[in-house]
Amino acid sequence: MTTPELPTQYTPADVETQSYERWVSGGYFGADPGSGREPYSIVLPPPNVTGVLHIGHALDHSIQDALSRRARMRGMETLWLPGMDHAGIATQNVVERELGKEGLSRHDLGREAFIERVWQWKDESGGRILGQMRRLGDGVDWSRERFTMDEGLSRAVQTIFKRLFDDGLIYRAERIINWCPRCLTALSDIEVEHSEDEGELVSIRYSDEIVVATTRPETMLGDTAVAVHPSDERYAHLIGTTVELPLTGRRIPIVADEHVDPAFGTGCVKVTPAHDPNDFEIGRRHSLPSLTVMDERGVITAHGPFQGLDRFEARPAVVAALRQQGLIVAEKRPYLHAVGHCSRCKTVVEPRLSLQWFVNVSPLAKAAGDAVRDGRTRIHPPELAKRYFDWVDDMHDWCISRQLWWGHRIPVWYGPAGEVVCLGPDESAPEGYVQDPDVLDTWFSSGLWPFSTLGWPEKTPELARFYPTSVLVTGYDILFFWVARMMMFGLYAMDGQPPFRTVALHGMVRDQFGKKMSKSFGNVVDPLDWIERYGADATRFTLLRGANPGSDVAVSEDWAAGSRNFCNKIWNATRFALMNGAAVGELPDSLTAADRWILSRLQTVIGEADAAFEEFEFAKASDLLYHFAWDEVCDWYLELAKVQLSQGLEDTRLVLGHVFDALLRLLHPLVPFVTEELWRAVTGGESVVVSTWPVADARYADPAAEAEILAVQELVTEIRRFRSDQGLKPGQKVAARLSLSGTALAEHEAAIRSLLRLQEPSETFAATASLVVAGVTVQLDTAGTIDVAAERKRLEKDLAVARKDAAQVAAKLGNEQFMAKAPDDVVAKVRARAESSAADIARLEGQLAALPAG
């Protein structure tokens, strides 16, 4: 085999793009539902077509890529299905903003032309995301890429809508919903973000006896009652009477309702059924009229001087008017209270009474909870399951209609005589019927993602093979946004089969101080920036190395550089192995202790890596492979191999080949690009992507060899410490006499001398220092006086440690309770420690006594 010319530094940009294109054109990522292999499937949480991938996506994708690459290498028929969702509100907002620059509104274009325009934007924006995924190295099956608005998925949406409608689980009703006066659409509960904002609490006198407190004085224009608690004696005599509503002259009733908290404020509350969800319920209970006093933009429509004012202008105006009449009893400002904001545009949400479509979630949510309760779906880490239960067990009906144009139009048509028909994909409405103008919540279609992407409602081979999917990988922040919805729809559409066997949740990516990344704080990391500067592998490895299940990942530039260094280390170590003729082949039966040691360690590491991957412990898998690769393979084994090669031990090449072949395959799911390049060079194979995952082989387990090499390491480390303490330069050769015969280290003299730069003693050898390590005496001739003070300091320090340990251990052994109750193996360990610390003390005292004075 010829030695390939590899540069001394790994340059990711030189290999990443071409490797990726070769993987795709090789068809490695394509999934075949017809193969006889065990299936493994993941659907990519579809990013919003309007956005760009941020570092959080990079983490999410890195995990999925690691899982699916490993599954593929383990011989499973692996599907990682990519795609995007149409992000109704966000996308429409972006395109409307673009139009705004041209001085146009969507109404100027009309619905059809506007949607045409959105599709153009979708191609442009979506294309950017696809490019980012390629740069990351995502091994997805591009032939199965889906989009929530594509034809097949739209059929799925219409099909399930009709099914739910026919089952009575979708209904239309006039309710108080969350309304965004800027986006001009309804929102579901989870699209509202609550924050503690500074507002005001104003107490208004409605009569001599009635004072109400409110944070939203402007809504008093729409009051239709005052409510008190039925058992509140202060107001019992007023129940059933009326009071005049200030500023309006309307008389409104005083009603008794359990909902009122008599301890809050005066115990009287104003009731505005059209502008508050709680008041709406009170209104229903008491058959109160609902009076809408604001339009869709939050502008006051009530008659009077306030008409035409925005809700935030109306607020002080109403208070001023009341104050003028002496009706303001108290004002508290600022007053901290929870305020809902549109999660898209941060506008304060307005509760609004309107006619909308809802999903009756009770039976669906119960099924979604049960699937996790009975273990059909496992949430990982398990402590996050509680959040899931809290959500699904107390879910309100889901408002699914949106007053937008971009999305799946509600498949309901209204006839001229008030008929309402819901139609499936291949049905058409009778002449003269008009379709509902609204579209569905984006989550309605992304809730179908795990099966709509596989061809549902058709009974496709893909669906039969890859559903339920093996695992869903997503952030814990999206557990109820999306996971709960997919669970509900999946169980409903797929006859009680949940969409995932496991939901593996990861955390958010944060900066090096654990701070949330935000544009305003300026600590946002762009994954492409890191990919350019450190490589895709380093970017991924940095993220995976911090990814503990369910917890946040802190990253920094320094750590990305560290990951890059790791890739470079692997690169150079493999380069060294290749330069020395590393080759893959049958290993001979007779190998050196060093060979048997590294092969034995390899088996252990394979087992540990498997265990970590199975439990989504990516940080652990990364860490243990990092240390095995760097500390054991690249450091100790390569140094030992150098000695073996210089001794002409040809088998070393086969061991090098074997170890690097396995190591590169183990690392491939984490750092796919550098391992691909190197693995091909080592093995001559087509691609590590389609190689096999290493399997631990018990025949190579060799505790004796491990113990032997451990002794070598101890000896070498101790003498290095002496050298360092004595200020001997690393390259400086020192004459030494080793008394290894009869010890476990007998065979390792050459290695020890090489690692420690120890020369054979000459005729004039005169030991200036003598050290005892691991039962071996090493005499050194440092060719001059040694630094006695430094050596004494060192020995005294070690002696202090040994004495402290001896005292600790003696105390234990002298403790009757400990001796009586501690398990035998622990006692045995303590006894062994007692012996070794006693030996250490004797040795160190001897060495100290032997030191020349001074």
Next chain:
RNA sequence: GGGCGGUUAGCUCAGCGGUAGAGCACUCGCCUUACAAGCGAGGGGUCACUGGUUCGAUACCAGUACCGCCCA
């Protein structure tokens, strides 16, 4: 207000009943023929606090303080 999680080395985090660990940062010495994106050595922690369980607690239990997240 309810719930969950956290508090271990300067920073970020592992460990989770029996001798305190990693990466980065730091100090010292080295361009030792794979790698200075490197090599060798080193310093650094009463494991938040208070009780309890135990022969033994950083780890288990209870409480306190502080931090973070989710929900209302």
